[in-house]
Amino acid sequence: MELKPDRLAAQLAAEPLRPAYLVAGAEPLLVLEAADAIRARAREAGFGEREVFDADGRDFDWNTLDASFRAPSLFSAQRLLEVRLPTGRPGKEGSEVIAGYCAQPPGDIVLLVTAGDWSRQHGGKWSEAIAKAGHVVQAPQVRPHELEGWLESRLRQRGVRADRGAVQRLAERVQGNLLAAAQEVDKLALLADDAPIDASRMEALVADAARFDVFRLVDAALNGQPAQAVRMLAGLRAEGEAVPALMGMVVMELGRVAALSRVQARGGNLAAEFKAQRVWDSKQAVYRRALARHPAPRWERFVVLAGGVDRIAKGRPRPGEEPADAWLALERLLVAVAEPKAAALA
Structure with missing residues (x-):
């Protein structure tokens, strides 16, 4: 099943953990927050052991992951196995290992795959297997025309009231840098004092976080x-x-x-x-x-x-x-x- 990042939290709260999750996309903040939400839910469910595999090159040995699927846990009855796949392409061997796990997932393991790049060309039998056994969360970049809506939603979630002019000013300041935007919104939640924010007050409260690189x-x-x-x-x-x-x-x-x-x-x-x-x-x-x-x-x-x-x-x-x-x-x-x-x- 495919999910948007903003629907993931509700889905995690409404159902038991699925055996597998894929979180992929070009927006680092959204990938990070979605993966953190899955990790937090796993800890709550008693998955006390976490193993991380960095599959960031052709030299990665997929047999180590396959062996971990089959090995008993040393410290906890339940484990979260996390595969970091920057390219979004596990190759033939990796695809077979992931698909094989999803076909018969053991009850004491949750697999979390994160990828930094994603498109339809990246998908295959392995991602389809994850979607069937669990969830695929796509985190695409927030485009310039979508930024103000994203900021408005984020401000509301943090209990900050801001008018359109204030949101526009914040968007100008962060220049599409969602990590900086998230930090500014968190700061505003502390500084706003429950009072509405207009453009002039926004100007005074936020720093110029645009990344001129x-x-x-x-x-x-x-x-x-x-x-x-x-x-x-x-x-x-x-x-x-x-x-x-x-x-x-x-x-x-x-x-x-x-x-x-x-x-x-x-x-x-x-x-x-x-x-x-x-x-x-x-x-x-x-x-x-x-x-x-x-x-x-x-x-x-x-x-x-x-x-x-x-x-x-x-x-x-x-x-x-x-x-x-x-x-x-x-x-x-x-x-x-x-x-x-x-x-x-x-």
Whole structure:
């Protein structure tokens, strides 16, 4: 049975523990909280022993998990066995071990599988077996247009009353960082004093928890969000970052899009190139939006321009390379990537 994270707590309270659970998705906070809820319910039910298996590579020995299914407990009559599967792909051997457990689960074991990435392509007989024996909880990323609704729900759960303007201000502050948002909501629950919160009071109560990091900076540009990219770049500069420290990621990502654009331009297999470039399913939409915005030759030029920004930042500009201000050059490049009409400015 499939569940959304916000329905899991009610389901756990309404029924005995199932033999198996899969919690998977790209949103770390939701995966963490759902897994914590299952762990807490297991402790309440007397599952006093917990074993953790990190299946984070091809070298993982699935026989150890299979042996643990069959072995008696040393310290408790009931055990929670947790498998951490970052890629969401157990492989043939892992799939058989998990499916075999779910076909005949022993009564003294609960299996919890957590995965950091998930899509329909990740599923298979093993996840179907978990869904049949227990529950599959999918925790996708909260999209920008969903963030305010998510915050409103979270505030209500914590007993905080906030008007629409206050929720909008909080959403602007956390910039999609759900871990920061959860911390701010918990803090508001302590500071609000049961009084309603408007935008001005929200401004005074919360800290600017936006994460101005280079990963999200590049994502903003690739997603076609020039204003957000400029704001993040200003935040990084204010935090004391240096342009050369940012350019490695910028050059790498632009090079990746340029490679994808070449394949697309010649009518090649874009899905195969995504795989070759090790682009996860959850990230492919970002690159597809970027590819739709510029032709292949322009992406090649962006790579060249990024190299120029890097040289300017390191004090080694080529003759005629302008502007001399590396921050301004990087800002122009990111805006050009995000907005086709601005491409001539870079």
